[in-house]
Amino acid sequence: MMHDEAYFRWRERKLASHPASIEELIVEVKDPESLSPIEIEAILERTGKANMAIYVSSHPHPDLKKFSLQFGLENLDANWLAGEDGVSRIEISESGKGYIPYTNRPIKWHTDGYYNPPERKIRAMLLHCAQSASDGGENRLMDHEILYCLLRDQNPAFIEALSAADAMTIPERIDEQGVARKAETGPVFSHDQEGFLHMRYTARTRSIAWKQDAVTLAAAAALEAILSSPSPYIFKTRLEPGMGLICNNVLHDRSGFLGNSRLLFRARYYDRIK
Numbered sequence: 001m002m003h004d005e006a007y008f009r010w011r012e013r014k015l016a017s018h019p020a021s022i023e024e025l026i027v028e029v030k031d032p033e034s035l036s037p038i039e040i041e042a043i044l045e046r047t048g049k050a051n052m053a054i055y056v057s058s059h060p061h062p063d064l065k066k067f068s069l070q071f072g073l074e075n076l077d078a079n080w081l082a083g084e085d086g087v088s089r090i091e092i093s094e095s096g097k098g099y100i101p102y103t104n105r106p107i108k109w110h111t112d113g114y115y116n117p118p119e120r121k122i123r124a125m126l127l128h129c130a131q132s133a134s135d136g137g138e139n140r141l142m143d144h145e146i147l148y149c150l151l152r153d154q155n156p157a158f159i160e161a162l163s164a165a166d167a168m169t170i171p172e173r174i175d176e177q178g179v180a181r182k183a184e185t186g187p188v189f190s191h192d193q194e195g196f197l198h199m200r201y202t203a204r205t206r207s208i209a210w211k212q213d214a215v216t217l218a219a220a221a222a223l224e225a226i227l228s229s230p231s232p233y234i235f236k237t238r239l240e241p242g243m244g245l246i247c248n249n250v251l252h253d254r255s256g257f258l259g260n261s262r263l264l265f266r267a268r269y270y271d272r273i274k
């Protein structure tokens with residue numbers, strides 16, 4: 001855990017500079033595949049403050065890898081359901097085998113890749129909208145660094161408990177072929193070598209096992225309570241065609257939606273936004 005003095009200085013700066021509304025996160029761009037230095041700077045200013053930015057373009061299906069490279073994102077996590085180039089189509093799909101992202105059902109708060117092993121930590125994530133739903137499909141977003149601060153304000157012991165290497169286990173997933181993914185045990189909060197916070201979390205209650213001690217369970221409950229209460233730090237948006245989210249894997253959810261034409265592209269990276 002970061003030392004008190006350094007932490008409180010960082011916390012103060014963080015809270016003071018955090019955007020007051022979602023509008024402050026939005027950047028208009030002409031061509032996502034070839035951004036101007038000013039557009040890149042504008043996006044980096046926002047990701048620097050809030051770990052996320054939303055860009056608006058008129059391009060429904062740009063090459064996301066070209067977009068990402070402009071931010072130093074190059075090491076894609078190829079999901080087992082991802083398209084061949086490592087970018088996933090998120091839409092209602094039979095090949096999604098009933099997994100919630102590939103249905104029109106709501107998705108609870110999570111960070112991406114919470115079931116990944118430590119060597120495949122998702123540090124950055126991109127969502128680009130090609131087609132929005134006729135109704136619904138909004139995302140709520142929260143900077144995981146802010147959540148860390150709010151939780152630590154409540155009780156530093158919560159942070160300690162959720163930083164334990166055995167805090168949260170995602171059980172193995174079995175399919176017709178046997179074990180499709182082995183169980184993953186790890187911390188919710190960890191810091192990388194440069195000191196950046198990483199968060200591994202899902203608010204789902206099935207297929208997750210919390211360490212069964214009082215402080216871990218209290219910490220998980222406090223975390224969930226923050227995410228389910230109104231907060232000036234929780235932003236809500238609906239991505240429309242040409243819009244996208246670029247983030248350092250912040251907390252997010254998705255509401256349910258109507259119709260079956262919604263199409264988003266998603267790319268997950270082992271790198272952080274440079």
Ligand SMILES: [Fe+2]
Pocket residue numbers: 110111112252
């Ligand atoms: Fe996600």
